[in-house]
Amino acid sequence: MNLELFIAKKITTGEKGEKKMSHPIMKIAKISISLGISVMILAVAIVTGFKSEIINKVTGFGSHIQITNYDNNSSFETQPIDKSIIDTNLIQQIYGIRHIQAFATKPGILKTKSEIQGIVLNGIGKDYDWNFFSQNLVDGEIFRLEEKKSNKILISEKLSKLLQVKVGDKISVYFIQQPPRERRFVISGIYNTGMEEFDKLFLICDMRHIQKLNDWEENQVSGYEVFIDDFDQIAELSYLVKQSTASSFTQDGGSVKVRSIDRKYPQIFAWLEMLDINVWIILSLMILVAGINMISGLLIIILEKTSMIGILKALGTANWSIRKVFLYQASMIIGKGMFWGNVIGISICLFQYYFKIVPLDSANYYVDTVPINLKISHLVLLNIGSLIATVSMLLVPSYLITKISPAKAIRFD
Secondary structure, rough: OOOHHHHHHHHHHHHHOOOOOOOHHHHHHHHHHHHHHHHHHHHHHHHHHHHHHHHHHHHHHHOEEEEEEEEEEOOOOOOOOEEEHHHHHHHHHOOEEEEEEEEEEEEEEOOOOOEEEEEEEEEEEOOOOOHHHHHHEEEEEOOOOOOOOOOEEEEEHHHHHHOOOOOOOOOEEEOOOOOOEEEEEEEEEOOOOOOOOOOOOOOEEEEEHHHHHHOOOOOOOOOEEEEEHHHHHHHHHHHHHHHHHOOOOOOOOEEEEEEEHHHHHHHHHHHHHHHHHHHHHHHHHHHHHHHHHHHHHHHHHHHHHHHHHHHHHHHHHHHHHHHHHHHHHHHHHHHHHHHHHHHHHHHHHHHHHHOOOOOOOHHHOOEEEOOOOOOEEEHHHHHHHHHHHHHHOOHHHHHHEEEEEHHHHHHHO
């Protein structure tokens, strides 16, 4: 059996019921570690949850990767590409690609009797994945595309309130072109994602309206939207999609452009990356506070056990072996604090995840409740990292043991 660990356990169990100066200090250290771990778990779960929610909403509107005509036009009035030049089956076979669908966009003006609003029509086809808007639908229903062109449209709750319209109402959309055109749609459903900038902009309609307005052929679209399984692989998958479309050329001899969503909206993803800095600051502060408390406790324990240290040295025990005794004891104290910290942190996360006990203003935070993303991998790395960091901080104060003289320590009381 490990001698140092055996002595550390004996010291810990032998202290029960004894009135020692170190007892209140160690209790404070345990509490600080518990609070620190619980705060760290909450910080990681909330920030990663918030990032995941925002990414899901942004990609819900614009997909993870877009394939469009390679031109200098950055507006929603796009140049078409022919469906036949993109091998969707080849892209779908790439590991990590979840779905690919055609789309077409066109800017317009939404007008009622009393209000006017600039919008973008997002035209969809029969291959459209409705999962995102089904989850965010607040009224009405999504529409299905049949052989006949559909006049139904999906509108945001923000726009419906602004224009004072509801499900079943007819709305007119005007397009600035030569000659100017108008299309009338019937509101099929109302959605609310909480992303006001996008909600006020996008309406979902049958792609065939846009094709007719632009005088496009049936096989001409603005491009393709590609959805992936893991956002962390977006750079790698964008490269693979780009390779798959490298030999694709438009009718005028131009090539196609492959752009990931983080390139399309760099300001949003730069803001999300800044949140990681806040998490690292919180983790560092919590570990620092817990480490300082443990250092104070360890020094007091060493002071209390000075006589024992002198006896062990007189028996020929090496300094490092004695240091390990106290490091083991500190590790057991840290372990208990971490256990209760995990219990508290995980419990709060689960309560928030299932019961939504803490709401948020979606106008400011883009979500209506505090999001939680609790992963086993995060918990494991957080606990292992905290344990290693805290114990490492105790190596320097434990060096004090080497300075203790056996003769003086044995007489110490």
